[in-house]
Amino acid sequence: MIELEKLTKRYAGPSGSVEALRDVSLSVAPGEIFGVIGRSGAGKSTLIRCINLLERPTAGRVRVAGRDLTALSAAELRAARREIGMIFQHFNLLSSRDVFGNVALPLELRGESRAAIRDKVMPLLDLVGLSDRADRYPSQLSGGQKQRVGIARALATDPKVLLCDEATSALDPETTDQILELIRDIRDRLNLTVVLITHEMAVVKEIADRVAVMERGSVIEHGATYDVFTRPQHATTRSFVADLIGFNLPPALEKRLAAARLEGNSRLWRLLFTGPHADDPVIAELSRNLGLDLAILHGRIDEIQGRPFGVMVVQARGDDARLAAAKSYLASRKIQVEELNDVVTIDRAAV
Numbered sequence: 001m002i003e004l005e006k007l008t009k010r011y012a013g014p015s016g017s018v019e020a021l022r023d024v025s026l027s028v029a030p031g032e033i034f035g036v037i038g039r040s041g042a043g044k045s046t047l048i049r050c051i052n053l054l055e056r057p058t059a060g061r062v063r064v065a066g067r068d069l070t071a072l073s074a075a076e077l078r079a080a081r082r083e084i085g086m087i088f089q090h091f092n093l094l095s096s097r098d099v100f101g102n103v104a105l106p107l108e109l110r111g112e113s114r115a116a117i118r119d120k121v122m123p124l125l126d127l128v129g130l131s132d133r134a135d136r137y138p139s140q141l142s143g144g145q146k147q148r149v150g151i152a153r154a155l156a157t158d159p160k161v162l163l164c165d166e167a168t169s170a171l172d173p174e175t176t177d178q179i180l181e182l183i184r185d186i187r188d189r190l191n192l193t194v195v196l197i198t199h200e201m202a203v204v205k206e207i208a209d210r211v212a213v214m215e216r217g218s219v220i221e222h223g224a225t226y227d228v229f230t231r232p233q234h235a236t237t238r239s240f241v242a243d244l245i246g247f248n249l250p251p252a253l254e255k256r257l258a259a260a261r262l263e264g265n266s267r268l269w270r271l272l273f274t275g276p277h278a279d280d281p282v283i284a285e286l287s288r289n290l291g292l293d294l295a296i297l298h299g300r301i302d303e304i305q306g307r308p309f310g311v312m313v314v315q316a317r318g319d320d321a322r323l324a325a326a327k328s329y330l331a332s333r334k335i336q337v338e339e340l341n342d343v344v345t346i347d348r349a350a351v
């Protein structure tokens, strides 16, 4: 549905040019929710604005639904943009128009009749749960309601693609979840393709099928959300996901471990549970059948896109043979084991 090919964008600035995008190539499949994450200034907004050519890339090609937007005339581009809806962090509603009037605007601009507009707008308000607020003004709405208006307006021209630029960043966590749920619901019903940029990894985890990580204008990593979360390759990605997947030790525990000394046959392991064996009773197996003495120090079990994963930090005590048997058992269950003894040392009494 969307193909970006070697996009580069340079902005001229007072102190030389800024390269906001460097050689970015990505493709997004029909019906997919594609997340783009990166720190402030990474180039996310520039990227998303290049998809509807609100920004014209300095080099590279943008194809949406098979059409090369960079090759279109101004009039053709205006028509093509109707297939691409967009929503924004600060909603961008007209304060002088009520809810109905805001959603009707793109249809009025297109010269639709009043009856046609009414027939289009009312079902959209119903879809976003605002049919009883058609005559309210933006100042009378909550943030979540304003974003619902923004979504209805974006859908007014029956787009194939919905671009979301930090659409939930101004909302509280509960409202964020409701808006994400609405976006997912709309994707399912209308088979929309969604590109969603955010600096919140929790948003990506909640909703994105695939994700690209941006840094300084480049895509440094991309893939299925599950894979990027459970096997982040790049240091920046690792720092994004660490807290969410429980990869980092809580600071107080880390301090205690660092201050303590390692006891003889005691190992500190971080276990990563993914894949088909993530549900297996591994801890019971280790302690009961392999005779290891286990203390669970930290852990988190969660799921992404319905697939379970978990991270657990354990202190395992046993003789060398038992520790070795445990490691090969874990390997047979495709559970990754990372030795943390090199990172911190530990004393049982300190735990």
Ligand SMILES: Nc1ncnc2c1ncn2[C@@H]1O[C@H](COP(=O)(O)OP(=O)(O)OP(=O)(O)O)[C@@H](O)[C@H]1O
Pocket (backbone or CB within 6 Å): 011, 012, 013, 018, 019, 020, 038, 039, 040, 041, 042, 043, 044, 045, 046, 047, 199
């Ligand atoms: N119109 C512009 N003129 C000049 N420089 C710009 C312009 N727009 C963006 N930039 C620069 O391009 C780089 C990328 O900006 P962009 O807005 O795409 O980042 P972002 O990832 O969306 O950041 P944020 O999370 O803060 O919204 C930044 O260095 C920014 O200063």
Ligand SMILES: [Mg+2]
Pocket (backbone or CB within 6 Å): 044, 045, 046
């Ligand atoms: Mg931005």
